Every structure is written in structure tokens, then in C-alpha cells.
Amino acid sequence: MGLLAPLALLAIAAIIVPLAIHIARRSEIQTINFAALRWLRQRPKPRSRLRFDEWPLLLVRIALIALIALLLARPVWTMAERPAAYIAVVPGADLRALPPRVEAHWVAPLFPTIDQPQPDEPLPIASLIRQLDAQLPIGTPLTLIVPRRLAGVDGGLMQLSRKVEWRIVDGAPRPETPIKARPMALAIRTGETHRSSLRYLSGAATAWQVKADAGNVDSPLPDSSRMLIWMDRGTIPDRLARWVSEGGTALLASDMIKVDGPYAPSWVDEDGMPLIEEAKYGKGRLLRFTRPLTAAAMPELLEADFPVHLMATLRGAPSPPTQVMAADYAPITGGRSGEAAPENAGPWIALIIAALFLLERWMATRRTRSIAP
Amino acid sequence: MADLIPADVRSRLRNLRIVTQRAVGSHGIGLHQSHSRGAGLEFAQYRAYEPGDELRQIDWKLYARSDKFFVREAERESPVAIWVLIDASASMAQADAGQPDYRRIDAAKSMAACIGQMAMQQGDRFGYMAISDDGMALLPPATGLRQRDRLLIELSQMRTGTGFAAETQLGPVWERIGAHDLIILLSDCFDEGAIALAEKLGSAGREIVVVEMLTAAERDFAFDGGYRFRDPETGEELLADGAALRTEFLARFGAARAELHKRLDAIGIRHAAHLLDEPVDLPLRRLFGGHDAAEYA
Numbered sequence: 001m002g003l004l005a006p007l008a009l010l011a012i013a014a015i016i017v018p019l020a021i022h023i024a025r026r027s028e029i030q031t032i033n034f035a036a037l038r039w040l041r042q043r044p045k046p047r048s049r050l051r052f053d054e055w056p057l058l059l060v061r062i063a064l065i066a067l068i069a070l071l072l073a074r075p076v077w078t079m080a081e082r083p084a085a086y087i088a089v090v091p092g093a094d095l096r097a098l099p100p101r102v103e104a105h106w107v108a109p110l111f112p113t114i115d116q117p118q119p120d121e122p123l124p125i126a127s128l129i130r131q132l133d134a135q136l137p138i139g140t141p142l143t144l145i146v147p148r149r150l151a152g153v154d155g156g157l158m159q160l161s162r163k164v165e166w167r168i169v170d171g172a173p174r175p176e177t178p179i180k181a182r183p184m185a186l187a188i189r190t191g192e193t194h195r196s197s198l199r200y201l202s203g204a205a206t207a208w209q210v211k212a213d214a215g216n217v218d219s220p221l222p223d224s225s226r227m228l229i230w231m232d233r234g235t236i237p238d239r240l241a242r243w244v245s246e247g248g249t250a251l252l253a254s255d256m257i258k259v260d261g262p263y264a265p266s267w268v269d270e271d272g273m274p275l276i277e278e279a280k281y282g283k284g285r286l287l288r289f290t291r292p293l294t295a296a297a298m299p300e301l302l303e304a305d306f307p308v309h310l311m312a313t314l315r316g317a318p319s320p321p322t323q324v325m326a327a328d329y330a331p332i333t334g335g336r337s338g339e340a341a342p343e344n345a346g347p348w349i350a351l352i353i354a355a356l357f358l359l360e361r362w363m364a365t366r367r368t369r370s371i372a373p
Numbered sequence: 374m375a376d377l378i379p380a381d382v383r384s385r386l387r388n389l390r391i392v393t394q395r396a397v398g399s400h401g402i403g404l405h406q407s408h409s410r411g412a413g414l415e416f417a418q419y420r421a422y423e424p425g426d427e428l429r430q431i432d433w434k435l436y437a438r439s440d441k442f443f444v445r446e447a448e449r450e451s452p453v454a455i456w457v458l459i460d461a462s463a464s465m466a467q468a469d470a471g472q473p474d475y476r477r478i479d480a481a482k483s484m485a486a487c488i489g490q491m492a493m494q495q496g497d498r499f500g501y502m503a504i505s506d507d508g509m510a511l512l513p514p515a516t517g518l519r520q521r522d523r524l525l526i527e528l529s530q531m532r533t534g535t536g537f538a539a540e541t542q543l544g545p546v547w548e549r550i551g552a553h554d555l556i557i558l559l560s561d562c563f564d565e566g567a568i569a570l571a572e573k574l575g576s577a578g579r580e581i582v583v584v585e586m587l588t589a590a591e592r593d594f595a596f597d598g599g600y601r602f603r604d605p606e607t608g609e610e611l612l613a614d615g616a617a618l619r620t621e622f623l624a625r626f627g628a629a630r631a632e633l634h635k636r637l638d639a640i641g642i643r644h645a646a647h648l649l650d651e652p653v654d655l656p657l658r659r660l661f662g663g664h665d666a667a668e669y670a
Contacts, residue, residue, distance in 0.1 A: 029601045029612065035464030035563050036591050037604035039625040040611055040618060051599070 001077045002342060008072035011065075018061035022052040057363045064356045071349045076342035085141045088132055090125055091118050092147040097169035107132065107144070125152035126329075133160040133335065146326045147171030153324050159335040166330045184311065187213040187222035191232030194253055197293030200301045201229055207307035224248040224284075227314045231293070232256065245282025251314060252288040259286060267313045269300060276313050285316065377486035377528060382654045389654070391491050391661050393453050393555045393580055419443040454498040454514035456550055457485040460560030460567050460586075461505035462537045463605040467561075469589045469649050477586045481559040482528045483653045484584065488557060489524040491657075493517065501527055502546065504567075507534025511545055514554075536606050537566035546570070556581040562633055564606075575640040583637060583644040584656045591626060592648055594619045 003009070034040065052058050087104040088111070089095065095114070098104060105111040107128045108119040129144065136142060143165040149172055186205050190198050198214070205212040213222050217232050221243045228250040230240060235257045244250045259281065265274030266287065275298065278287045291297040300306055378386070422431060422442030432445040459465075465478040485501060492499035493516065500514030501524055512520075512527050550556060556574055560567040562585050574581045590596070596615025603610045637644050645656035 029599050031601040031603050031610070032470070032596075033467045033605045034590070034602040035467050035561060035605055036622075036626060037602055037607075037609060037611060038563075039629055040602055040613065040622050 001075060001345070004074035004076060006073055008074070009069055011069035011072050014069070015062045015065045018058055018065065019052070022054060022058045057360070060356060060360045060363060064353065064360055067349055067353050067356065071346055071353065075345040075349065077345045078342050085143060086132075086136055087143045087145065088129075089114060090144065090146045090150065091120070091123065092151075092171045093145045094147070094169045094171040097145060097167065104145070123152050124154070125150060126154050126156065126158060128152075129158065129331070130160065130335075133162065133164075136162075138162075141165070143167060144331075145169055148326055149323060150326045150329055151323045153322055153329060155320060158329055158331040160331045160333060161335045163333050164331050166326075168326045184208060184210050184315070185213075185222075185226040186210050186229070186314075187215075187226045188229045189215055189217050189219060189221075189231070191217045193233055193255075194231035194293070197231050197253070200293055200306070201231070204307035204310050208311055221248075227251070230256075241281070244284040244286055247283040249285045249314065249316075250287065251276070252286065254289040254292050256288065258288070261286070263288075266316070267309055275300060276310075278313075278316070287313065377483045377525065378490060379483070379652070382483075382487060382652055383490070385652075385654055385658075386487055386491055387494075389491060389658060389662055390495055391455060391488065391497065391555065391657075393553075417446050419445060452553065454500060454551060454554040455488060455492045456514065456554055456556045457488050457499065457501045458546075458556055458558045458560075458570075459485060459501070459503045459531070460537060460558070460564065461503040461507070461510075461531060461533045462564055462567075463533055463535045464561050464563050465586065466533050466605060467588055471589070472649065475649060477561055477588065477649065478531070478533055480647060480649055480653055481586055482531065484559055484647070484657070485528055486525060487654055487657060489521050493521045499524070500549070502549075503527075503531045504538045504543070504546075504570075505532075505534030506536045506538050506542065507532065509538065509542065509545055511549070513549065537564035539566070540569075543570060546574075550574070550579060552578060554579060558583045559586055560584075561586045568633065568636065571642060572636065572640055575637075575642045581642055582660055583642055584660075585630075585633075585644060585646040587646055587648050589648055589650045594622050 087098070087102060088107050089098070089104050090107045098114070104114040106114060106116065106119060107125055108123055109128070111128075111132065112119075133142065138161070140162075142160075142162060145167050146169070148168055148170060186208070188198065188201050188205070202212065202214070213226065217230070217237075221239060222228060224243065224247050228240075228243070228248060230250050231253045233253065233255040236252070236259060240250065241259075259279065261279035261281065263277040263279045265276070266278040267276040268274050274290050276287050276289055278285060280286070289298075293301060295302050300309070419432065419435070420443065422444050426444050430444045430446075432443050435441075435443045435445075459478070459481050461478065465481065466476050468474065468476040468479075489499055489501075496516060498514040498516045499520065501510070501512040503510035510527060510531055512524055514520075515523075556579055558567065558571050558581060560571075560583065562568055562583065571581055571583055594615070596619070598616070599612065599614050601610055601612050634644065643660055645659045647653065647656040
């Protein structure tokens with residue numbers, strides 16, 4: 001049990017209201033004539049004046065207010081630990097390895113049960129396994145059924161808080177992600193004002209030993225497997241924008257009108273100033289020079305490693321390897337055991353409050369009740 | 374004027390007689406012959422002469438006027454006068470919670486009316502005094518229907534004072550009450566003055582009977598919870614819890630009453646208690662009824 005807003009417990013001070021209601025009528029002490037007072041006087045016993053009418057109703061009202069204060073304090077609790085074993089199946093593993101009629105879950109977002117169809121999008125399996133380990137109550141035995149080859153892993157160690165039964169079965173990761181070879185191919189389109197920069201780009205292509213598809217800006221666009229360098233001024237033509245958004249990669253001159261979007265520097269000079277910055281555009285990548293392609297504005301053009309930098313920038317960061325043999329990726333223990341996520345206890349308390357309220361109304365309005373508070 | 378005597382009580386009064394113990398036979402006459410007429414001081418009636426009447430009883434002046442013989446009869450006075458003494462102190466104005474408009478003094482009035490009724494029926498003279506420090510109401514003893522009505526009027530006009538009368542205010546009691554009279558004192562006996570008066574009257578040879586007028590609260594003390602008890606005579610107040618005081622109060626009050634009874638018995642004063650939730654004729658029946666009739670209720 002815990003409280004997210006403990007200060008709200010101050011609202012419990014409101015129980016003075018029912019207390020006051022139940023005291024009030026008592027304070028009027030009835031005066032009666034009693035002539036035989038002299039036989040009464042010997043022991044004037046001070047009477048405890050704090051008396052309450054209708055104890056049960058008062059208790060119900062106090063409980064009601066206390067629970068409302070508790071509800072305002074936003075209570076949470078951690079569910080009781082379930083020692084039942086938890087079986088998780090990585091998509092792609094052979095389900096025949098499962099014992100029959102056992103409850104198992106896919107290693108997928110929200111951990112659906114095995115009755116659901118197998119998820120077939122690429123999933124961050126390692127991250128999901130860590131999440132599962134953190135979510136499960138401490139002490140719950142965890143069995144992971146994994147295919148021989150595991151996809152969706154990352155560079156981190158698979159270090160979990162508990163000892164996991166790592167059962168490797170036949171099967172391949174789903175979906176099969178083909179590893180595509182990406183040969184460098186280049187197309188260059190230059191406008192009238194940027195003829196002078198063609199020299200540097202052609203030089204770089206020559207250094208890469210790539211036959212560049214050169215042309216002016218009116219030439220048809222290449223297929224999307226080629227990198228496109230578009231040296232022109234003004235706005236981006238619609239056909240180029242469409243070409244990029246369908247998955248192409250284009251490098252624009254610095255005097256093109258900048259397209260909106262968060263730009264990240266992808267090549268910086270020695271002073272840390274960006275030379276080429278990159279933004280996502282649809283499915284494709286949109287890169288732009290930040291300076292005109294002149295040796296005065298951009299001395300790096302004359303450096304020997306300009307083609308190397310340009311190629312690296314155009315290719316972008318290589319995607320890290322995400323597949324591993326499951327036997328080599330068995331989790332190790334010693335990870336920090338995550339606190340079980342506390343659950344909001346509010347709805348249950350609200351239910352109790354509603355029941356108490358009905359009880360209070362029934363007690364306060366029943367026919368046999370006295371007229372007092 | 375509301376009838377002070379409840380109907381059931383009135384029917385039971387018929388076979389009850391107020392009997393004195395000392396005056397009986399002192400005049401050599403029967404018990405209660407108030408209707409026997411003859412010579413006396415108090416004129417009663419004229420009646421026609423019948424043979425055998427004494428000649429000296431004939432009213433000759435009337436014969437001169439009417440030319441007929443009339444005999445002048447006087448009512449012979451009863452040897453006994455019954456005095457009802459009502460304690461009219463403020464404590465008598467106390468009532469029970471169950472019957473808030475039936476006070477001790479109302480019960481005393483009702484009882485006085487009963488006594489008047491009985492005395493009238495048996496032909497005895499009866500008088501009445503209401504004693505408080507606020508002054509004394511006095512009805513000299515007489516008999517007959519008119520005296521009964523006078524008593525009822527006096528009772529309806531009675532007011533309560535604050536305390537019992539002081540010694541110096543009690544002169545009329547000694548002046549009026551004859552040596553052979555029967556005195557019935559209706560009091561709660563909480564005032565020392567009332568008890569002292571009873572003791573003195575008893576010591577002086579008067580026949581006195583005391584009826585203790587008690588409320589049901591003094592018998593049961595059925596108070597639950599906190600109350601502010603107020604003494605109507607002194608104005609003192611006591612804030613207390615009823616249940617906590619009950620046992621001790623009942624013990625102390627019982628002891629006080631036993632002490633009172635001892636004092637009264639020592640002088641030979643007969644006494645009876647009347648509780649407000651009992652019929653008013655019960656103490657009269659205990660005091661004056663026969664053994665068989667005493668505990669009929």
C-alpha cells in the first residue's frame with residue numbers, strides 16, 4: 001500500500017462534521033425540578049459530557065469520510081505475489097515444444113496470450129524480455145521459449161533479475177528479415193547556378209568508383225535505390241518531394257528553401273558546425289548542405305577525405321545487427337529486480353464508499369429512526 | 374371548574390369513613406351524627422310542631438306572626454372537625470416526567486377534595502389550610518354542601534409559595550385547630566418546618582395524620598443520561614448523570630424516609646405515602662379503611 005498524495009489525508013479532519021452533528025443535540029441538558037435534591041448533592045459526580053447519539057450511524061459516517069480522504073490521497077497497492085509460473089514464447093519459436101494446455105504469452109507488446117495470432121511485425125525482443133522481467137512479481141518463475149536464432153536483440157546484456165529457464169526450440173525469427181546488400185549508386189542533378197559544384201561531386205563519385213547518373217534538373221528522376229544529389233535553388237519541385245517521401249535519399253544544395261522538420265547534423269566540421277544536416281521526409285531521408293559548395297565557404301571540399309565523409313553521410317548510420325544465436329544470448333542473473341508496478345486502489349475504495357453511502361442513507365432515513373441528528 | 378375527584382375514586386369513597394381515634398365517644402354521642410338536629414347554637418331549620426315536642430322549643434314570636442306552632446331546630450355541632458393542611462411550598466409543584474401537568478399539589482388538592490367529600494357525607498365539619506411562606510389560605514371548619522363547594526373554590530385558587538411557613542406565621546394553626554380535631558397533613562415532608570409542625574401538633578395532643586406526597590421519580594429515580602437537577606425552593610442546581618446517581622440516591626432517600634418515619638412513629642403520628650402514579654384514595658384507605666379494605670389496589 002502506498003499513497004501518491006499523502007497530504008490529501010488532511011481531509012480526514014472533516015470527520016469533525018459528523019462528530020459535531022452527533023454531539024450537538026446532547027449539549028442541551030434538560031433541567032428538571034427535583035425537590036429531593038439534598039439527597040442527591042453528596043456526590044456531585046462530574047459527568048463526561050462528550051456523548052454521541054446513534055453510534056452505528058456515526059461510525060458509518062466517519063468511515064465514509066475517512067475513505068473519501070483516503071481516495072483523495074490516491075492510494076496504490078502492489079498486488080499479492082503470484083507464484084504461478086509464467087511462460088513466454090518468442091514469436092517464431094516452434095509451438096509444438098509447449099506442453100499442452102498451458103497458459104503462455106507471446107513476447108510482444110501487452111504480452112497477449114498464445115491464443116492470439118502470432119505477431120508478425122519486427123519486435124524489440126530483448127527489450128520486451130527485460131520489460132517482462134520487470135513487470136512480473138518477484139519470485140515468479142519465468143520460462144522463455146525462444147527459436148534457435150533470435151531477432152530483435154540489442155547491444156545490451158540480457159541481464160535479468162531472476163533465473164530464467166531459457167528453452168531453445170526449433171524455429172526462425174518472425175518475420176524473416178532479409179539482409180539487403182546496398183551497393184552505392186548515385187545520381188546528380190544540377191541547375192544552372194550550381195555548375196561549378198559539379199566538379200567536387202563528380203570527383204567524389206570518381207573516388208568511389210561509381211558511375212554517377214548525371215543530368216540537369218529537368219532530367220527524369222532515377223529509381224529510388226540511387227542516392228540523389230540535387231544542386232539547385234528555390235523550392236523543392238513536387239516530383240522530387242514525392243520521390244523522397246516514397247523512400248528516396250536526396251542531398252540538396254544549401255540555397256534550396258528549407259523544408260520543415262527537425263534537422264540533425266550528420267557531418268560536422270572540426271569546429272562542430274554542421275556541414276550536412278539530415279531530416280526525415282516521408283519514408284525517405286532529406287539531407288542538405290548548410291553551405292554553398294565553394295572552397296571558400298567549405299574548405300573540407302578540398303580535403304582528401306571529402307568523398308569518404310560524403311559517402312558515409314549519404315549512406316547514413318549503418319543499422320546495428322539485431323540477430324543472435326539464442327544459445328549465445330542466454331540471460332544472466334543479477335539485474336536489478338524491478339519493483340512491481342503498483343496498481344491504483346481507487347476504484348475498489350470508490351466501490352466501498354458507494355456501499356457505505358447506501359448504508360448511511362438507509363440508516364439515516366429508515367422509519368424507526370429517532371428525530372435526533 | 375374541573376372535577377378534582379376522579380370518577381373511580383369517587384365510587385370507592387362511598388364505603389370509606391374518616392374515623393378519629395381520640396374524639397370518638399368524648400361527647401357521649403355516636404360516631405358521626407351530624408344530621409341529628411336539636412338544640413344548639415347553629416340554626417338549622419323550622420319545622421311544624423308535633424305532639425311530644427318540648428314547649429320551650431316553640432318559637433313564640435313566629436307563632437305570633439303566623440298563628441301556627443313552629444319548632445326552632447338547631448344543628449348540633451359535630452364533635453369532630455377534620456382539618457386538611459396542605460403544604461404549599463414550591464417543592465409541591467414538582468411533577469413526574471410522565472405526567473408533567475399532574476403535580477404533587479394537584480394530587481394534594483384531589484385528596485383534599487376527597488376528604489371534604491367524605492367529611493360532608495358523614496356530617497363532620499371540615500376546614501382547610503394551605504401553608505406556605507407566601508401567606509396562609511384558611512377555610513374555617515363547617516359542614517354541609519356549601520362548605521364542600523367553598524373548599525373546592527379555595528382549592529382552585531390555591532397558589533404555591535417558595536418555602537414552608539416560618540414558625541411565626543403558624544399562629545392561625547394553633548388558634549383555629551381544636552384539641553380534639555383530626556388533622557390531615559398533605560406534604561412531601563422535605564421541609565423541616567412541616568415535620569416540626571406535625572411533631573408539635575402531635576405532641577400537643579392533636580390527632581394528626583401525615584400523607585407523604587412523593588413522585589414516582591423519587592421512588593424509581595428513572596433518569597438516564599445527564600440532567601440539571603434543580604431544587605425549586607433553594608434554586609440550587611446539580612449537573613449530574615442520572616444512572617450514576619441512582620443507587621446512592623435511592624439508598625440515601627430511603628434512609629431519610631426511614632428516619633422520618635421513626636420520628637413520626639415516636640410521637641404516634643400515623644402516616645402513609647402517596648405516589649403520584651397511584652390513585653389518590655389509596656393512602657386514605659390505608660389510614661382509615663379497615664384491614665380488609667386497605668390493600669385493594
